[in-house]
């Protein structure tokens with residue numbers, strides 16, 4: 001007896017079509033799951049070697065960011081200076097609240113660093129900050145292959161000696177405002193120089209008999225100076241300012257340790273008074289010295305000695321007011337074809353102000369906010385296009401940092 005199927009040819013065709021569609025969907029799903037898992041595993045396993053040039057505050061923080069990214073197999077950190085020279089820098093830095101949060105996320109324990117808090121800012125010396133970061137990096141050696149070469153200059157000779165197959169995938173150039181590592185790597189040294197719409201002057205007072213401990217800064221606003229002896233009336237002009245939160249008149253900041261005192265005097269270019277015009281063009285350098293002298297004595301802390309005619313020679317200052325300018329590299333991220341190396345330039349090597357605000361290091365730390373993602377994207381890149389996209393994002397962020405500072409950086413650093 002022959003069994004006859006009850007299904008018509010149309011039903012049979014529909015079932016076949018349904019089965020085929022189902023198996024295709026299943027195959028695609030399995031492929032997608034396997035691919036995603038393999039990509040996930042590849043991304044998870046991806047590790048690269050990173051070279052950081054310069055162990056200043058920015059280079060050392062960059063090293064910490066690299067280790068934290070979880071994508072670094074080998075980290076090499078260089079500085080041409082030896083340890084003692086690197087850590088003896090007396091300048092005091094003021095880490096603003098945003099930098100403090102950034103560093104806390106990187107595992108920095110401020111309770112274990114010599115310094116003091118004031119208005120949510122942390123004040124410490126550059127050398128202390130660098131020593132602390134170096135000690136954390138030493139501890140990371142158990143997890144990541146970290147090599148710290150102090151007293152080693154990054155140069156053409158250093159590059160020549162590096163075996164071709166052992167080039168890092170990422171180089172972070174943080175060699176400061178005088179470094180020439182970018183030219184060693186063939187990166188353009190073209191700078192964009194833009195006005196911050198403000199004028200300023202700096203002074204430093206070195207008093208070896210005074211304490212070298214971190215000290216909170218002092219700020220004073222809406223200052224006018226009596227320049228009637230030079231034929232200048234003290235007219236209190238109150239104009240709208242292009243700098244957010246900027247009050248009229250001059251702004252003074254006294255910062256640094258009692259031994260290495262620094263002063264920054266600034267005003268916005270909107271306060272275009274006779275006084276400002278006079279101080280910008282005077283050939284008499286003793287006027288600026290006088291202003292800093294009087295301002296220091298008026299606003300210093302009670303426990304530090306006054307500056308007298310006898311001790312005035314301890315003070316060095318700008319001869320006149322100058323325009324505050326921000327210079328930043330046109331090319332702060334680049335790709336070295338052939339060697340497959342992505343380079344990013346950070347800190348003062350990337351952007352620098354011609355005016356010391358006492359918190360310049362924060363500008364460098366802002367740039368590092370995109371470094372972790374950059375290292376992650378470079379490490380997990382499938383091809384050159386992915387690396388280019390990572391470089392382009394880094395470049396954009398670097399420009400954004402400079403632009404934001406130019407618009408509002410002085411407000412938070414000096415004018416508020």
Ligand SMILES: Cc1cc2nc3c(=O)[nH]c(=O)nc-3n(C[C@H](O)[C@H](O)[C@H](O)COP(=O)(O)OP(=O)(O)OC[C@H]3O[C@@H](n4cnc5c(N)ncnc54)[C@H](O)[C@@H]3O)c2cc1C
Nearest residue numbers: 054056057058079080153154175176347348358359360361
């Ligand atoms: C006189 C003065 C006073 C300042 N006062 C203050 C202040 O009060 N508060 C504040 O926040 N900031 C201050 N600053 C600014 C502060 O020093 C910088 O913001 C900060 O140091 C920048 O850090 P960086 O890591 O980018 O560069 P740097 O600190 O300059 O570090 C760069 C490092 O790279 C190394 N290097 C250079 N070339 C090479 C090479 N080819 N190979 C290997 N290593 C190399 C250098 O030895 C150096 O250690 C002051 C700066 C100056 C000059």
